[in-house]
Amino acid sequence: MPSRITAIYHVRSDARAIKARAQAIAVEQSVEMPLSAIEDRQILDEIVGKVEDISDLGGGVFAVRIGLAAATAGNDPGQLINMLFGNTSLQDDVTLYDAEVPGEMMVRDRTGPHAGLAGTRYRTGIKRRAFTCTALKPQGLPPEKLAELAARFARGGIDFIKDDHGIASQSYSPFETRVKAVADALRKVEAETGHLARYVPSVTGTARAALTYILEARTAGLRHVMVQPMILGLSNFRDLVDRFTSLTFFAHPALAGASRIDPALLFGKIFRTCGADAVIFPNYGGRFGYSPETCRRIAETALGSWHGREAAIPVPAGGMTTNRVAEMLDFYGADVMLLIGGALLDARDRLTEETAAFVRQVKDYRYAEGAGQTAWSI
Amino acid sequence: MPSRITAIYHVRSDARAIKARAQAIAVEQSVEMPLSAIEDRQILDEIVGKVEDISDLGGGVFAVRIGLAAATAGNDPGQLINMLFGNTSLQDDVTLYDAEVPGEMMVRDRTGPHAGLAGTRYRTGIKRRAFTCTALKPQGLPPEKLAELAARFARGGIDFIKDDHGIASQSYSPFETRVKAVADALRKVEAETGHLARYVPSVTGTARAALTYILEARTAGLRHVMVQPMILGLSNFRDLVDRFTSLTFFAHPALAGASRIDPALLFGKIFRTCGADAVIFPNYGGRFGYSPETCRRIAETALGSWHGREAAIPVPAGGMTTNRVAEMLDFYGADVMLLIGGALLDARDRLTEETAAFVRQVKDYRYAEGAGQTAWSI
Numbered sequence: 001m002p003s004r005i006t007a008i009y010h011v012r013s014d015a016r017a018i019k020a021r022a023q024a025i026a027v028e029q030s031v032e033m034p035l036s037a038i039e040d041r042q043i044l045d046e047i048v049g050k051v052e053d054i055s056d057l058g059g060g061v062f063a064v065r066i067g068l069a070a071a072t073a074g075n076d077p078g079q080l081i082n083m084l085f086g087n088t089s090l091q092d093d094v095t096l097y098d099a100e101v102p103g104e105m106m107v108r109d110r111t112g113p114h115a116g117l118a119g120t121r122y123r124t125g126i127k128r129r130a131f132t133c134t135a136l137k138p139q140g141l142p143p144e145k146l147a148e149l150a151a152r153f154a155r156g157g158i159d160f161i162k163d164d165h166g167i168a169s170q171s172y173s174p175f176e177t178r179v180k181a182v183a184d185a186l187r188k189v190e191a192e193t194g195h196l197a198r199y200v201p202s203v204t205g206t207a208r209a210a211l212t213y214i215l216e217a218r219t220a221g222l223r224h225v226m227v228q229p230m231i232l233g234l235s236n237f238r239d240l241v242d243r244f245t246s247l248t249f250f251a252h253p254a255l256a257g258a259s260r261i262d263p264a265l266l267f268g269k270i271f272r273t274c275g276a277d278a279v280i281f282p283n284y285g286g287r288f289g290y291s292p293e294t295c296r297r298i299a300e301t302a303l304g305s306w307h308g309r310e311a312a313i314p315v316p317a318g319g320m321t322t323n324r325v326a327e328m329l330d331f332y333g334a335d336v337m338l339l340i341g342g343a344l345l346d347a348r349d350r351l352t353e354e355t356a357a358f359v360r361q362v363k364d365y366r367y368a369e370g371a372g373q374t375a376w377s378i
Numbered sequence: 379m380p381s382r383i384t385a386i387y388h389v390r391s392d393a394r395a396i397k398a399r400a401q402a403i404a405v406e407q408s409v410e411m412p413l414s415a416i417e418d419r420q421i422l423d424e425i426v427g428k429v430e431d432i433s434d435l436g437g438g439v440f441a442v443r444i445g446l447a448a449a450t451a452g453n454d455p456g457q458l459i460n461m462l463f464g465n466t467s468l469q470d471d472v473t474l475y476d477a478e479v480p481g482e483m484m485v486r487d488r489t490g491p492h493a494g495l496a497g498t499r500y501r502t503g504i505k506r507r508a509f510t511c512t513a514l515k516p517q518g519l520p521p522e523k524l525a526e527l528a529a530r531f532a533r534g535g536i537d538f539i540k541d542d543h544g545i546a547s548q549s550y551s552p553f554e555t556r557v558k559a560v561a562d563a564l565r566k567v568e569a570e571t572g573h574l575a576r577y578v579p580s581v582t583g584t585a586r587a588a589l590t591y592i593l594e595a596r597t598a599g600l601r602h603v604m605v606q607p608m609i610l611g612l613s614n615f616r617d618l619v620d621r622f623t624s625l626t627f628f629a630h631p632a633l634a635g636a637s638r639i640d641p642a643l644l645f646g647k648i649f650r651t652c653g654a655d656a657v658i659f660p661n662y663g664g665r666f667g668y669s670p671e672t673c674r675r676i677a678e679t680a681l682g683s684w685h686g687r688e689a690a691i692p693v694p695a696g697g698m699t700t701n702r703v704a705e706m707l708d709f710y711g712a713d714v715m716l717l718i719g720g721a722l723l724d725a726r727d728r729l730t731e732e733t734a735a736f737v738r739q740v741k742d743y744r745y746a747e748g749a750g751q752t753a754w755s756i
Binding site: 024028030031032033034036037038039040042043046047048069071072074076078079081082083085086087089090091092093137138139140141145164165166168169170171172204205206207208209228231232233234235236238239253254255256282287288289341342343345346347348 | 402406408409410411412414415416417418420421424425426447449450452454456457459460461463464465467468469470471515516517518519523542543544546547548549550582583584585586587606609610611612613614616617631632633634660665666667719720721723724725726
């Protein structure tokens with residue numbers, strides 16, 4: 001038997017129609033034509049999608065498992081998402097809930113995070129606690145102002161400082177100038193205080209441009225970058241990861257939530273398989289609509305075992321505040337990166353102190369015995 | 379005043395909450411932080427999104443117009459979609475309905491279709507009627523079988539033959555082998571019959587891989603390719619268009635419908651601005667859920683005047699049949715490419731005859747006086 005990917009869709013339907021609807025999805029996501037017109041036995045047997053199971057989830061929604069030939073996806077992540085959801089994404093009654101990829105496909109295709117959770121703990125020396133992160137904003141500030149802001153965050157002892165996802169390489173803040181200014185400022189703070197905050201600039205544009213930006217970031221001595229896989233394209237994201245094995249990649253969810261693909265699958269499996277070391281997602285109770293259950297599943301999937309791939313660090317974000325730190329650590333445990341942006345900036349003159357208070361809370365939290373000590377397998 | 383992009387969102391809300399919700403979207407899609415934390419006057423005035431208008435569409439939906447600084451998008455299409463919908467795509471109550479881009483931004487950024495409708499009429503000599511197109515499938519067939527199928531379509535007199543969007547460069551049908559086989563078969567038919575059907579292979583994978591595939595397609599003498607912009611990434615799509623000015627690009631909607639971006643905006647403006655000469659979209663009454671009104675808007679937007687850009691050819695598709703040809707031509711007129719795939723394949727032994735019947739219907743249709751004669755402006 002040829003190896004098969006299993007796609008799990010959630011389909012709105014009534015009980016009488018679901019069998020035909022499931023079969024239509026199986027055809028749409030494989031041969032996309034009337035089966036009566038297919039003469040080739042092997043295509044009917046191996047390439048045409050097969051409905052493996054239908055189960056009633058209640059409330060007019062059904063879980064439909066469909067087997068798809070792994071050979072149609074090959075080892076290209078863009079083609080994988082195309083085979084899982086390309087055309088069906090155009091049909092409003094279906095969401096892509098999960099996917100299972102055969103082990104032999106994953107072994108052949110040796111991708112995934114280079115560092116992930118364990119590698120990031122190893123490289124940074126940050127153990128037994130959660131990571132802390134903040135965001136440089138607003139966009140519109142010139143490089144020297146962003147650098148000044150970064151230095152103030154760094155004096156508060158923050159671990160990571162990422163660009164706001166709107167920051168690209170705009171006329172008022174070109175990538176190379178910004179990255180150099182911020183990196184210099186952070187090294188100056190390190191020389192004074194002994195603490196190095198790690199800058200994670202946002203890499204945007206074409207795949208070609210992204211390559212140039214990453215080389216500029218490396219020239220400035222940086223080891224972390226952020227990309228937006230759904231805007232850059234999944235295949236291009238993985239291509240960058242393949243080329244820069246010493247870098248750590250943060251994946252930002254821009255344009256991702258729109259796609260009716262379950263975020264646990266998209267961030268915890270697909271982004272991670274492409275090589276995301278850390279996956280940013282909207283936390284529950286902030287500006288976005290994810291439920292605690294969805295956030296739990298995202299974190300568990302990103303950290304869970306998945307064909308021997310390194311775990312990706314879950315980074316819940318979006319309207320988080322310092323007074324939620326304990327609650328979030330209760331919820332996520334030590335294997336998480338807490339990202340608080342706007343709420344720290346809102347402290348204005350007291351930005352460094354507020355950052356320090358955030359960092360202190362994360363360090364002083366009483367983690368479970370043995371937490372935050374994942375050993376790096378390499 | 380700095381130049382502004384206007385984004386038009388449709389927001390589900392109640393009347394009391396809409397003002398605050400609109401303001402929250404304006405902040406989310408610009409500075410993404412509490413305005414109280416912004417000290418810089420210029421950022422508050424120029425970079426922060428501004429709610430320009432709110433109008434009640436009825437049924438609990440509001441149209442919200444928000445002005446966004448054009449400088450934040452620069453001239454990168456990926457960053458444009460990020461600024462229009464990056465984070466808001468993660469919020470279920472909002473769809474992106476339309477966008478207006480300032481003329482000076484469009485003039486600076488001289489992109490768009492190289493050929494478009496008029497250039498394609500000029501290059502192919504097809505005037506005064508609609509174009510005809512079909513699809514090579516099923517995926518899983520080896521190159522020689524696909525070539526055989528293409529030859530049978532060509533003998534029926536079809537104008538264009540596109541790959542099924544699932545066809546990539548799979549182990550059973552590598553791109554270069556397939557493209558060469560199909561191109562050779564079509565030239566052989568041309569030598570015999572005088573009719574050249576134009577092959578439009580599907581280009582997938584990373585931006586780097588796409589470049590190689592396109593070079594292989596050109597080596598095989600082809601002038602048309604199909605891409606999936608939402609999978610390749612919009613910026614990478616435009617980069618390919620910029621590099622291959624003699625090629626014609628078909629844009630396939632895979633993964634696009636999922637994104638809660640209005641298809642008339644996405645296909646008719648954004649894909650077209652990136653350089654799509656033809657835009658494929660799900661026709662009403664087929665396997666997909668678009669209404670006649672939506673299809674009308676897609677076609678009108680793709681063909682409509684838009685900052686001096688060439689019109690893109692609308693290509694309605696998806697479950698179309700030959701007995702709907704007259705109805706579709708009544709609906710779309712001459713400036714359209716009708717794509718019938720599965721229904722022709724379903725004719726099996728009579729595939730060439732059925733194709734010829736389709737072509738004949740399109741040629742014999744009584745178009746309006748003067749239709750299908752757009753002059754090429756170059």
